[in-house]
Amino acid sequence: MTDLHPVRRALLSVSDKTGLIELGQALSARGVELLSTGGSAKALRDAGLTVRDVSDVTGFPEMMDGRxxxxxxxxxxxxxxxxDNDAHVAAMAEHGIVEIDLLVVNLYPFEATxxxxxxxxxxxxNIDIGGPAMIRAAAKNHGFVNxxxxxxxxxxxxxxLEANDGQTSYKFRQWLAQNAYARTAAYDAAVSNWMAAALELQAPRRRAVAGQLAQTLRYGENPHQQAAFYLDGSARPGVATATQVQGKELSYNNINDTDAAFELVSEFDAANGAAVAIIKHANPCGVAQAASLTEAYQKAFDCDRTSAFGGIVALNMPLDAATAKEIVQIFTEVVIAPGASDEAKAIFAAKKNLRLLLTDGLPNPLDSGMTTRQVSGGMLVQDKDVGHRAMQDLKVVTKIAPTEAQMxxxxxxxxxxxxxxxxxxxYVKDGQTVGVGAGQMNRLDSATIAGLKAQRMADVLELDSSLAKGSAVASDAFFPFADGLLEAAAAGASCVIQPGGSMRDNEVIAAADEAGLAMVFTGMRHFRH
Structure with missing residues (x-):
């Protein structure tokens, strides 16, 4: 096998005919014989190119509706x-087989279907059979075939071909082969995962995961880590499908945090008011809903102004000029929204490093899907957490019931x-987070931290009492002991929402009654590790 190998004959059989004519013309101009099938052959002939049908090579017509x-x-x-194998060359001669040096195939549009x-x-x-078979054969023989x-x-x-006078290098053919195998792997993954869903298989014996490179990142979470961003083919509005209007290239952490921000803000239907979420390190440092975006942003910002610096801002409706003016008052990494007015874009344009992403829609928080997480030697796969609760799903467990506003x-x-x-x-008060405690090893510390943040912002705003006074408090899982609940009460909470289900529920309920708290159980938890 020599490094350089000429391309004398090409087989072109594509579903997506973008660029096919130009490619065929360029190859024909180099004296490359063109073989083709069906619609590809017709398109090439209609462009005035000489094409040999594959049926002439095989001696069989296309049959069974092209299968x-x-x-x-x-x-x-x-x-x-x-x-370079004499036996292979002899077999080709004996059976009238011609060398194919270049295969150009893109597969039936299964994913799009x-x-x-x-x-x-x-x-x-729309499952392609002949295409993957040819691709794998050509890729295996990349010593000679492109x-x-x-x-x-x-x-x-x-x-x-231009650089090597009609020939290709071994390194180039290796690169093409790797990409070809990745394509058939992704294609088979799409088919197998679709069939698993169609058959309602919760845990198929084998689970395939595939992605298409969207961006090579400067580094990962830290500068010594290499990273890249891949798309899964989903049309779900979000950071993966957004248009970046301006700003620096997104980093690994930007992408992760922006996704967290937009998924959170999508929980709040724009029909019920403007909502803003400010995220730092994948956790919300401020979330609010109000009559206008400007008011919602200010309320979210006032939950934790310190953490909001250098944060990610997500909006549930198009960005307007008034809100844009407020956002640019501090350093913000990314703003993601369904849209933006021309006036808002002009305001952001003065901040060259501020990234603006527009999604043309909000993701549906109730859409099902799968999440994956790699562990050593394996992978965890689960349904997305699309669990939700409405007012009628809540169970009042204390002597005092929450008011409608508290609900x-x-x-x-x-x-x-x-x-x-x-x-x-x-902690939440009047549609505004006023304290968030995240990622602690026990619930008592989370309650304490959230309360400290509420008091700190009250001091910043020069208020007489903590922002958490009279607030509603949510716990993502049950209180295993009464201490966390009592800490929330000490911070100023007046009502509580939690899943319930602890062996000590009765003790916790009794503590809530003694503290004069209203409490409801959801019967559902929201762990997020």
């Missing part, structure tokens, strides 16, 4: 034959607690 056309030794022999919500049988018909599976690689192929704050606090690292304690 069978390339699964033949005449094709696979031409792809798999080792050019599923995304459109097609029925089961339509999805099945395989291109992505339209964006056409230019790289032509540049390689609203309790549900608000519960939504926020779902997005706070466990152990989570969240």
């Amino acid at each position: 069978v056309k390339t699964l033949h030794p005449g094709v696979h022999g031409g792809l798999l034959a080792l050019r 599923v995304a459109k919500g097609a029925d089961y049988d339509t999805c099945i018909e 395989v291109v599976v992505d339209v964006e690689d056409y230019d790289a192929l032509l540049a390689e 609203r704050d309790l549900l608000f606090a519960w939504k926020v607690a779902k997005h706070v690292k466990s152990n989570a304690i969240v």
Whole structure:
């Protein structure tokens, strides 16, 4: 095997015909013989190019509605034959098999068909068989054969041919082969995961995960870690599908935090008012809902002004000029919103490093899906936490029942607690977080920290009492002892929402009654590790 190998014959069979004519013309101009199938052959001929049908090579017509056309030794022999193996060369000569030096295939649009919500049988018909078989054969024989599976690689192929007088290097063919195997792996992952969902298999024997590179990152969580950002093909509005209007390239931490912020703010329907979430290190440092975005932002900011510096801001409705003016008063890393007015964009334009992401929509917090997390030697897979509670789902367990206003704050606090690292304690007053305790090893410390933050901001705002006075408090899991609940009461909380389910529920309820607290149970917890 030599490093450089000429391209004399190419098989082009693509579903996505973007750039096909230009590629065919460039190859033909180099004297490359073109083989093709079906619609690809017709498109090339219509452009005036000379094309040989694969059926002429195989001696069989396309049949069974195109299901069978390339699964033949005449094709696979031409792809798999080792050019420096005398027995392979002799077999090709004996059976009239021609060498194929370049394979250009992109697969039936299975992923797009599923995304459109097609029925089961339509999805099945969009599973490509011949394409993956040819791709794998060509990739295996990359010592001699080039395989291109992505339209964006056409230019790289032509540049390689230009640089090497119609030949390609072994390193280039290796690169193409790796990408080809990754493509078929991702394709098979899409098919297997779709079938698992269609069959309602909660834990299929094998689970495949695949992604497409969106961005090579400067580094990961820390500068000594390499990192990249991959897309899973989902159309869910968010950081992965957003348009970046301005600002520096997103970092690993930016992407992680922005996703956390936007998923949180999507819990609050814009029909019920403007909502703003400010995130730092994947935890909310301020969340609020109000009649206007400007008011919601100010209330969120006033929960923890110190932590908001250098934070991520997420909005549940398009950014307006008035809110933009408030946001740029302090250093902010990223703002993500469904849209933005021209006036707001102009205000942000003066802050060159401020990243503005527009999503053209909010993710549905009730959409099901899967989350994955790698552990040593394996991977954890679970359903997304789409659990929610409405007012009628809450069980009053104390002598005092919450008022309607308290119920609203309790549900608000519960939504926020779902997005706070466990152990989570969240104080809320009048649709505004006033204290957040996150990620502590016990619930008592989380309650203490949240209370300290509420008092600190009261001091900053020069108020006579803690922001937590008269607040609703949410705990993401049950209080195992009364101490955490009593700490919340000492901080000023007047009502409590928690899952319940502790062996000491009766003790906790009795403590709440003695402290004059109203308390409701959700029957559902929201651990977030």
